[in-house]
Amino acid sequence: MAFEPKPMLPGDAHDAARRFAEASATTLARLQEPAARAAELAVQWDALLELGWAGMLVPEDCGGAGGTLLDMAALAEGAGSAALALPLVAVCAVAPTLLAGQPLLLAELAAGRLQPCVVLAGGITAETGRLSGRALGVETPPVPGHALVAVEDALYLLDLGTAGAGFTRHERIDGRLTLDLELQGAPARLLAADAGASIARARDLGALLSCVEAVAAMGTLIRQTIDYLLQRQQFGTALASFQALRHRVAEMYVAWRNLTGLVQAALRTPEERNIAFAKLRLGEAGRFVAEQAIQVHGGMGMTEELPATRLARRILMAEFEWGDRHAQAARLLAAA
Amino acid sequence: MDETAELAAFRAEVRDFALTRCPPEIRAVVAANGKLGRKQWAPWQRILHAHGWGAPSWPKEHGGTGWDQRRRHIFDEVLAECDCPPQYHHGLRHLGPVLIAFGTEEQKARFLPGILSGEDWWCQGYSEPGAGSDLASLKTRAVREGEEYVVTGQKLWTSHAHEADWMYTLVRTNAEVKRQEGITLLLIPLDAPGIRVREVRTIDGWHHVNEVFLDAVRVPVANRIGEENKGWTYGKFLLDRERLGGANVAPAFRFLDRCRALVARELAAPGQALKREQLEYRLLLAEAELRGARELGRAAVEAVMAGEPLGLMPSELKLSTADTVQRIGAIALDAVGERVASRFRPVDASGPNAEVEDIEWVQNFMYLRAKTIFGGSNEVQKNVVAKQLFGM
Numbered sequence: 074m075a076f077e078p079k080p081m082l083p084g085d086a087h088d089a090a091r092r093f094a095e096a097s098a099t100t101l102a103r104l105q106e107p108a109a110r111a112a113e114l115a116v117q118w119d120a121l122l123e124l125g126w127a128g129m130l131v132p133e134d135c136g137g138a139g140g141t142l143l144d145m146a147a148l149a150e151g152a153g154s155a156a157l158a159l160p161l162v163a164v165c166a167v168a169p170t171l172l173a174g175q176p177l178l179l180a181e182l183a184a185g186r187l188q189p190c191v192v193l194a195g196g197i198t199a200e201t202g203r204l205s206g207r208a209l210g211v212e213t214p215p216v217p218g219h220a221l222v223a224v225e226d227a228l229y230l231l232d233l234g235t236a237g238a239g240f241t242r243h244e245r246i247d248g249r250l251t252l253d254l255e256l257q258g259a260p261a262r263l264l265a266a267d268a269g270a271s272i273a274r275a276r277d278l279g280a281l282l283s284c285v286e287a288v289a290a291m292g293t294l295i296r297q298t299i300d301y302l303l304q305r306q307q308f309g310t311a312l313a314s315f316q317a318l319r320h321r322v323a324e325m326y327v328a329w330r331n332l333t334g335l336v337q338a339a340l341r342t343p344e345e346r347n348i349a350f351a352k353l354r355l356g357e358a359g360r361f362v363a364e365q366a367i368q369v370h371g372g373m374g375m376t377e378e379l380p381a382t383r384l385a386r387r388i389l390m391a392e393f394e395w396g397d398r399h400a401q402a403a404r405l406l407a408a409a
Numbered sequence: 410m411d412e413t414a415e416l417a418a419f420r421a422e423v424r425d426f427a428l429t430r431c432p433p434e435i436r437a438v439v440a441a442n443g444k445l446g447r448k449q450w451a452p453w454q455r456i457l458h459a460h461g462w463g464a465p466s467w468p469k470e471h472g473g474t475g476w477d478q479r480r481r482h483i484f485d486e487v488l489a490e491c492d493c494p495p496q497y498h499h500g501l502r503h504l505g506p507v508l509i510a511f512g513t514e515e516q517k518a519r520f521l522p523g524i525l526s527g528e529d530w531w532c533q534g535y536s537e538p539g540a541g542s543d544l545a546s547l548k549t550r551a552v553r554e555g556e557e558y559v560v561t562g563q564k565l566w567t568s569h570a571h572e573a574d575w576m577y578t579l580v581r582t583n584a585e586v587k588r589q590e591g592i593t594l595l596l597i598p599l600d601a602p603g604i605r606v607r608e609v610r611t612i613d614g615w616h617h618v619n620e621v622f623l624d625a626v627r628v629p630v631a632n633r634i635g636e637e638n639k640g641w642t643y644g645k646f647l648l649d650r651e652r653l654g655g656a657n658v659a660p661a662f663r664f665l666d667r668c669r670a671l672v673a674r675e676l677a678a679p680g681q682a683l684k685r686e687q688l689e690y691r692l693l694l695a696e697a698e699l700r701g702a703r704e705l706g707r708a709a710v711e712a713v714m715a716g717e718p719l720g721l722m723p724s725e726l727k728l729s730t731a732d733t734v735q736r737i738g739a740i741a742l743d744a745v746g747e748r749v750a751s752r753f754r755p756v757d758a759s760g761p762n763a764e765v766e767d768i769e770w771v772q773n774f775m776y777l778r779a780k781t782i783f784g785g786s787n788e789v790q791k792n793v794v795a796k797q798l799f800g801m
């Protein structure tokens with residue numbers, strides 16, 4: 074029996090998210106045109122909201138499920154195992170963390186009426202309630218409606234339909250949708266002036282759940298790589314018989330297991346330090362696994378239609394979410 | 410007391426013991442990344458034994474502590490955190506369990522007390538010039554003559570043979586059968602006539618390994634463990650007992666701390682900022698990997714506690730730590746190499762080691778190359794992992 078990855082957080086939530094993501098990937102694989110893909114993603118996103126996942130972390134008295142970090146992580150792991158191309162973590166985990174203490178908005182979020190993209194990366198300034206500046210490649214739900222914008226320690230809610238707010242749309246390397254925001258004195262609602270702590274918490278949660286998604290994607294990618302090498306024949310034999318490739322896969326597996334250890338520790342004790350080390354390691358281990366998977370698939374590894382390359386691009390992208398490895402290193406060194 | 414409180418109390422007890430009872434001059438050698446020998450290990454073992462902690466992994470009836478895997482893990486971890494030497498493994502962890510499982514009553518009575526007290530010093534005679542990763546190809550021959558075996562051949566890489574009293578040795582007693590089925594495990598005193606031990610000089614400038622030449626050495630049959638030609642089974646049993654050796658990542662964390670301090674001290678000048686930041690970054694990457702390995706180690710300990718199979722965990726641990734530790738050694742080399750590598754060995758002194766300050770970082774870098782070679786090389790570990798992953 075060849076390798077089958079075991080989930081960190083097995084159970085119904087994981088399985089449901091996994092089935093959802095696998096079905097999503099199958100449908101999307103047939104669509105090439107960006108516009109057609111965006112339209113399909115909009116349909117899938119509505120289906121996801123129907124399942125109530127936007128309310129997973131929202132308290133019950135705000136209409137949510139009152140779930141824990143581990144409940145959310147189980148969804149992220151299931152979704153990650155098939156590289157779900159929807160902003161599950163940004164909208165369903167980071168946004169409610171930012172909105173902690175805003176019961177009305179949390180209720181809107183849980184009901185699927187508020188679908189914000191999240192802008193934590195800087196580049197935006199605020200003057201008397203008006204936002205200006207640019208934010209590039211912001212992950213977004215298929216139909217952009219609002220943005221939660223951090224400006225230093227302050228948190229704003231911006232209606233993207235308002236005058237002074239413009240955007241163009243892109244697709245990321247992992248097939249998710251993004252916005253380039255261009256703000257010129259766009260009026261926004263100040264939600265909290267001193268939200269520094271919750272902004273930091275939200276970013277950390279995003280980083281941790283990106284790691285969870287990536288670990289899951291790496292497990293699937295390693296399995297697909299093994300299956301491919303077992304089946305692909307060259308020189309009259311399966312590629313899986315060549316030691317150079319066997320060792321490469323062993324290295325991918327060990328890197329994945331090592332990262333899994335870090336992510337499990339961070340899930341158990343979600344402190345800043347644990348998360349930063351996990352995300353730092355993701356930069357190294359994830360990149361390695363993605364690159365090597367492409368390499369040992371040969372020319373097939375260069376094609377967009379191969380499921381393995383979709384996973385590889387998801388893993389590569391995960392590093393750039395919520396602070397790349399150098400950002401993690403910088404904060405670890407600053408704390409030392 | 411609930412279990413976690415009990416374990417926390419145990420941890421505190423071990424720490425207190427380690428800090429108050431391990432002689433400062435021995436801890437200083439560990440703290441300075443120095444070379445450990447019988448001179449440091451034997452007195453430390455005596456102290457542990459006197460306290461009843463001589464053999465953490467042995468059952469009580471043989472003088473062990475009877476601790477479960479969790480406590481043993483804590484014990485090893487705390488000793489490392491306190492810069493105490495890890496216990497010398499050849500007698501305690503390798504031979505002892507084999508003696509307990511397969512030895513005769515006479516053998517147990519003769520050998521276990523000396524291992525416990527640190528009185529007898531053991532080394533492992535497995536590898537040979539022609540038998541490394543492929544150990545089963547070993548050729549050192551033992552021919553039975555009455556109540557003795559006559560042993561002739563050569564062992565190689567025998568760590569500590571120059572300071573040991575005894576060598577547990579795999580020898581060939583039958584060359585006609587499948588290779589693994591003609592091997593026997595003998596206990597050979599190193600002062601027996603016909604034995605010659607020669608230093609093998611290694612790249613680190615320390616003396617650990619030797620060649621051991623055996624020329625018609627007469628070994629009583631009473632020194633055979635178990636049955637003739639069953640030595641491979643006992644050797645495998647021994648290695649299986651050691652599979653969790655990699656679970657203790659604490660020494661690697663201490664090594665990392667020391668390297669970090671070295672980088673800060675060595676590269677404090679403003680002109681060194683780029684180099685310092687690069688090395689600090691590499692240290693963080695290494696720390697991340699060690700943290701991952703520490704989790705794998707904990708999971709392995711819990712698997713043992715739950716009676717679950719370890720599967721690939723030992724190989725994962727070895728592959729997750731061996732070259733990480735090498736990388737830490739390389740960071741230290743990068744920090745001081747330019748200053749000290751050019752002064753490795755004094756030409757006019759007799760000893761192999763230079764007295765140059767910080768030269769041990771160069772020695773350690775060199776020594777650490779062995780981490781991916783012995784105990785099942787990285788390549789051999791990857792073969793094991795791949796076989797399992799591919800199912801072929």
Ligand SMILES: Cc1cc2nc3c(=O)[nH]c(=O)nc-3n(C[C@H](O)[C@H](O)[C@H](O)COP(=O)(O)OP(=O)(O)OC[C@H]3O[C@@H](n4cnc5c(N)ncnc54)[C@H](O)[C@@H]3O)c2cc1C
Pocket residue numbers: 532533534535536540541542543565566567568569617618779782783784785786787788789792
């Ligand atoms: C410092 C040190 C201390 C030691 N102490 C002891 C001791 O106390 N007692 C003792 O008995 N032995 C000891 N050893 C020996 C050690 O166990 C062997 O070095 C080890 O088993 C490797 O064998 P070898 O050196 O013959 O290398 P080889 O087996 O010749 O290997 C050479 C290279 O080929 C690779 N290789 C081998 N087989 C394969 C394969 N199937 N696929 C891919 N690559 C492969 C290896 O990984 C290695 O890189 C010690 C070694 C060192 C360096």
